[in-house]
Amino acid sequence: MELDEAYANAAYIPGGDTYPARWAKAAASFREKTLCELDLPYGESARQKLDLFHPPRLAKGLVVFVHGGYWLMSDKSDWSHLAAGPLAQGWAVAMPSYDLCPAVRITDIGNQIAAAIAFAAGRVLGPIRLTGHSAGGQLVARMTARRSGARWQARVAKVVPISPLGDLAPLMLTSMNADLKLDTAEVLAESPIYLPKPQMPVTVWVGADERPAFLEQSRILARAWTCERIVAPDRHHFDVIEPLCDPDSALTAALLAP
Template identity: 85%
Template sequence: MDLDEAYANAAHIPGGETYPERWAQAAAGFREKTLCELDLPYGESARQKLDLFHPPRLAKGLVVFVHGGYWLMSGKSDWSHLAAGPLAQGWAVAMPSYDLCPAVRITDIGNQIAVAIGYAAARVPGPIRLVGHSAGGQLVARMTARRFGARWQDQVEKVVPISPLGDLAPLMRTSMNADLKLDDAEVLTESPIHLPKPQIPVTVWVGANERPVFLEQSRTLSDTWTCERIVAPERHHFDVFEPLCDAESALTMALLAD
């Protein structure tokens, strides 16, 4: 199997190349009309910043959305509009950027996300729900491991990895690994399938029209953790997260429901 081809998404989605600009435009328009604090620094580097979106009333708690991009691309400012659903339900939403490979390793990115969550949790009291897409799905799944010594981990009530990369081993055989620099040791420590089964609810979410490797990745993670897996009809890798814009969508409710 050509794994570069297997993990390529844009080429297999009609109009795939147009999505990044559409996301950026939707996100920018959302920020203009929403109560938010932008570019809050949670670390030392230029990319260690987060945007924090506030509901009009006291927040019920904190949602943290972690973007994807194979740990190589994208940033928080492309996804602001995905805060709409949780905000309408009364939750604050934090969206962090993070340093990218090859400047750092995936392990470093996970450590940055842990710090970002702690920073946001200090600003927004109450329970925490974590959601991330693709590489972001790996990152929020990684947050279930009790190895950060972080007080905020006791506040996490639910994790929803969307189209997650639960097993990093196949990526060692892609051209991306020239920048990811994954090795056997890091695959073992950073692949969610090798982490202890979480003691909190997890719902793995994936689109029915995704590439077969993402369907397989999601199934492997849900089987390993014996957790819920939802296959969203007629959704692909570039629109599977869009229901987060809707306060009443099945995805938003899966994230926020008790």
């Protein structure tokens, strides 16, 4: 399709095909040595489960990380190690899985993420900070819009979409749309650029070495929301999230800053 290359990542990253196995190995190792509750159900389907990582003392609050994969692939279990930075700073971290397209629509996934946050918020007191990568960036950005009955929204203190998809319209021109099934109505409803400007602080984060399409996606979202945009030097779409492993990184600081 017309824009398939624009949104291809692995082919343009040296060793891109090796990252999934590396992520899975690092995540499994992290779970083995960390206080965590695994596979907590927040919904009815098999994939509506989350992992909750706990600091050794009473948590300062809750961080929720939502994984990417174009709403078509991946699982919470590949990203556990990214909880290390916030966890070392005293924050609990929730990582949900969710149903994937084409079994559900992107709209349905957004509703599942809201349910996951509500569940985790019921387990952890204090402020909530949301972050997500790529499609997960779209999902956490979508959480800034008011939801009826979502009492947890008043606790959201910061949102950091990482390499987010702020405008879903271009994806209608990719072969992925055979499974995403995006139409104009859903694009308008689910694209963060069309949402009201959030009432909480937002920092859009993107790697300087990402594909031009992702640099533009981050740019238009930051412009639409008049919010901070950080372009991380020497980072591509796969390693842009790695600083979440470091409690002292600029990315972790942006997420947790008062």
